[in-house]
Amino acid sequence: MSAPPRKARERAAELRTQLGHHAHRYYVLDDPEIGDEVYDGLLDELRALEEAHPQLQSADSPTLRVGGEPVGRLEKIEHLEPMLSLGNVRSEEELRAWVERMRNHLAREGIAEPAFTYVVEPKIDGLAISLVYRDGVLERGATRGNGLIGEDVTHNLRTIGAIPLHFEDAPALVEVRGEVYMSLADFTALNERRAEAGESTFMNPRNSAAGTIRQLDPADAAKRPLSIWCYQVGVGEGLSFTAHSEALEWLREHGFRVNSGIRVLESAEEVIAQCLDWERRRGELDFEIDGVVVKVDDLALQRRLGAVGRDPRWAVAWKFPPTTAVTKLEKVMWNVGKFGDLRPYAVLEPVRVGGVTIKLATLHNEQDILRKDIRAGEEVIVVRAGDVIPQVVSPAPHVAEQKDRPQAPHPPERCPFCDTPTVKPAEGVFTTCPNRDCPARAWQLLKHFVSRGAMDIDGLGEKQVALLQERGLVCSAADFYRLSEAQLLEIERFGELSVRNLLAAIESSKERPFARVLFALGIEEVGEVTGRNLAQSFRDIDALLAATPEQIAETNGVGEKMAVSIRAQLDEERMQKLIADLREIGLRFHDEGPPPSQGPLAGNTLVLTGSMPEWSREEATERIMAAGGRVTGSVSKKTDYLVAGESPGTKLEKAERLGVAVLNEAGLRKLLEGS
Numbered sequence: 001m002s003a004p005p006r007k008a009r010e011r012a013a014e015l016r017t018q019l020g021h022h023a024h025r026y027y028v029l030d031d032p033e034i035g036d037e038v039y040d041g042l043l044d045e046l047r048a049l050e051e052a053h054p055q056l057q058s059a060d061s062p063t064l065r066v067g068g069e070p071v072g073r074l075e076k077i078e079h080l081e082p083m084l085s086l087g088n089v090r091s092e093e094e095l096r097a098w099v100e101r102m103r104n105h106l107a108r109e110g111i112a113e114p115a116f117t118y119v120v121e122p123k124i125d126g127l128a129i130s131l132v133y134r135d136g137v138l139e140r141g142a143t144r145g146n147g148l149i150g151e152d153v154t155h156n157l158r159t160i161g162a163i164p165l166h167f168e169d170a171p172a173l174v175e176v177r178g179e180v181y182m183s184l185a186d187f188t189a190l191n192e193r194r195a196e197a198g199e200s201t202f203m204n205p206r207n208s209a210a211g212t213i214r215q216l217d218p219a220d221a222a223k224r225p226l227s228i229w230c231y232q233v234g235v236g237e238g239l240s241f242t243a244h245s246e247a248l249e250w251l252r253e254h255g256f257r258v259n260s261g262i263r264v265l266e267s268a269e270e271v272i273a274q275c276l277d278w279e280r281r282r283g284e285l286d287f288e289i290d291g292v293v294v295k296v297d298d299l300a301l302q303r304r305l306g307a308v309g310r311d312p313r314w315a316v317a318w319k320f321p322p323t324t325a326v327t328k329l330e331k332v333m334w335n336v337g338k339f340g341d342l343r344p345y346a347v348l349e350p351v352r353v354g355g356v357t358i359k360l361a362t363l364h365n366e367q368d369i370l371r372k373d374i375r376a377g378e379e380v381i382v383v384r385a386g387d388v389i390p391q392v393v394s395p396a397p398h399v400a401e402q403k404d405r406p407q408a409p410h411p412p413e414r415c416p417f418c419d420t421p422t423v424k425p426a427e428g429v430f431t432t433c434p435n436r437d438c439p440a441r442a443w444q445l446l447k448h449f450v451s452r453g454a455m456d457i458d459g460l461g462e463k464q465v466a467l468l469q470e471r472g473l474v475c476s477a478a479d480f481y482r483l484s485e486a487q488l489l490e491i492e493r494f495g496e497l498s499v500r501n502l503l504a505a506i507e508s509s510k511e512r513p514f515a516r517v518l519f520a521l522g523i524e525e526v527g528e529v530t531g532r533n534l535a536q537s538f539r540d541i542d543a544l545l546a547a548t549p550e551q552i553a554e555t556n557g558v559g560e561k562m563a564v565s566i567r568a569q570l571d572e573e574r575m576q577k578l579i580a581d582l583r584e585i586g587l588r589f590h591d592e593g594p595p596p597s598q599g600p601l602a603g604n605t606l607v608l609t610g611s612m613p614e615w616s617r618e619e620a621t622e623r624i625m626a627a628g629g630r631v632t633g634s635v636s637k638k639t640d641y642l643v644a645g646e647s648p649g650t651k652l653e654k655a656e657r658l659g660v661a662v663l664n665e666a667g668l669r670k671l672l673e674g675s
């Protein structure tokens with residue numbers, strides 16, 4: 001094989017540098033400079049070069065991010081330095097006692113009155129791993145294992161965008177430690193996808209991260225989004241820090257992702273306050289933490305303190321209350337979804353988990369129940385992760401061995417709401433109630449119609465919708481617009497003022513744009529995004545109603561199968577009537593204003609932060625999109641405007657630093673008017 005031409009070599013090196021830079025912007029700084037398509041384009045170019053000239057492949061090539069060669073098994077690896085474990089404290093008293101023990105130990109070493117500074121870090125509930133870099137190139141990564149010997153999972157770690165494959169200005173050898181985790185949003189989405197596909201669901205984000213990291217084929221790992229927080233420099237040739245916080249700063253400067261919530265504090269009381277604060281905010285984070293790690297910052301003091309067995313004296317984990325509990329599963333009940341799908345949930349004997357009492361938990365679907373071997377009347381393990389809906393995980397350990405267990409719960413043979421015999425479709429995961437007039441289905445559709453992303457009618461929650469339905473006042477969504485003051489006043493729970501407000505809210509919902517009306521109709525595949533895309537490409541309901549499945553499939557994000565199903569639902573008599581009724585009532589069935597490409601914000605990228613006086617985030621987004629603008633989640637040099645409401649947070653600081661124009665709601669209104 002001939003050597004690759006110099007041009008190809010140079011271009012490959014250039015592409016790697018660029019891709020490394022952009023991965024850092026995107027995954028570590030959460031501040032991308034380029035769009036996904038541009039990144040993918042660069043990656044494709046590099047992959048083509050490497051395929052044409054295999055000598056150009058390297059251990060730090062970003063093409064490995066999407067998955068290199070599968071491995072036959074996970075090899076054992078000895079860590080350069082043992083990965084320690086931490087002693088636990090569970091209260092303020094125990095934390096003070098830990099500080100006291102350190103003082104006593106140092107006093108015996110002849111150090112009286114040590115001035116402790118502490119580093120307080122969130123304890124991520126993920127998977128501890130070690131990354132070894134030689135000359136700045138990621139050579140190998142391993143799980144913690146037993147602390148001395150772990151497993152080689154380099155092939156999967158390379159797929160994690162937040163892990164640098166190489167970095168500049170590197171020592172000959174350095175080991176970086178961190179916690180690999182899956183965000184709660186990604187975890188929930190992954191489980192939903194798996195449940196819909198009839199696959200097993202993961203118990204918690206930690207299990208899904210651990211399962212992913214131990215895959216043999218990195219292409220599988222690449223499909224599941226993982227990230228990392230780095231928290232320690234292990235062996236480092238030629239590196240000398242005097243404090244742990246310096247090492248963290250070094251990590252940050254060299255492109256590693258370090259949690260911005262880490263604090264350096266002066267006193268045990270401040271440390272306690274910080275631990276309690278993390279505990280309070282635990283449910284607001286997008287990742288799971290099971291405690292807080294407190295370390296002595298001064299590395300010389302750390303060395304003097306040493307370790308007892310494998311627990312260092314200079315660090316401790318403040319543990320939060322557990323997020324799992326054992327309780328009795330009283331019964332399995334079934335809800336009916338918008339499209340008749342029967343979805344099981346668990347009614348539990350009330351139990352405290354992670355600081356709150358829970359009575360209900362999700363069971364995803366019937367296969368999930370069978371796979372987990374869950375029976376009503378037995379004790380089960382429940383888990384609650386952050387704000388995620390609690391889940392039943394398995395029977396309690398002693399239960400599975402028992403004889404004479406109760407029968408496994410099955411979907412009911414008749415719909416619990418309308419008594420129609422249920423059907424198990426040949427395709428699909430869910431047994432369904434086929435009755436189009438099923439009150440439970442209707443309730444879900446009505447709830448969907450008035451919900452936030454759809455018609456967004458203030459004052460109509462699920463209870464009110466159920467009440468109106470029970471009274472026979474609302475059967476179809478069009479009936480909301482036919483409600484009268486007299487009818488509503490007869491319902492004891494509606495006061496005069498709330499009736500007037502409700503009627504005003506219903507009236508003003510007629511102003512919602514076409515895209516939201518499309519979403520509100522409750523067509524199975526039409527979510528918010530698809531609703532917007534359909535509205536943009538057809539611009540009018542008559543055009544959509546006249547479209548063939550092929551024409552519908554030309555819409556961004558709509559596949560052929562989806563298009564056929566959308567077409568079929570549009571043809572249903574009930575849908576035709578609903579559209580005709582809503583049209584007569586005066587809802588918007590065509591896209592108003594100029595095509596987005598000519599709007600006053602065409603070509604502009606905006607970021608929203610904080611709360612605005614009048615518009616919700618969704619409303620502002622819609623208006624910006626209708627004017628041809630784009631809304632993204634984070635501020636970068638590519639951002640044209642930051643729209644800042646009240647309590648704007650860090651995005652405002654960043655915009656100011658980057659010189660991005662900052663507007664308030666009034667400023668946005670002016671822009672939208674084109675002045």
Ligand SMILES: [Zn+2]
Nearest residue numbers: 415418433438
């Ligand atoms: Zn039913």
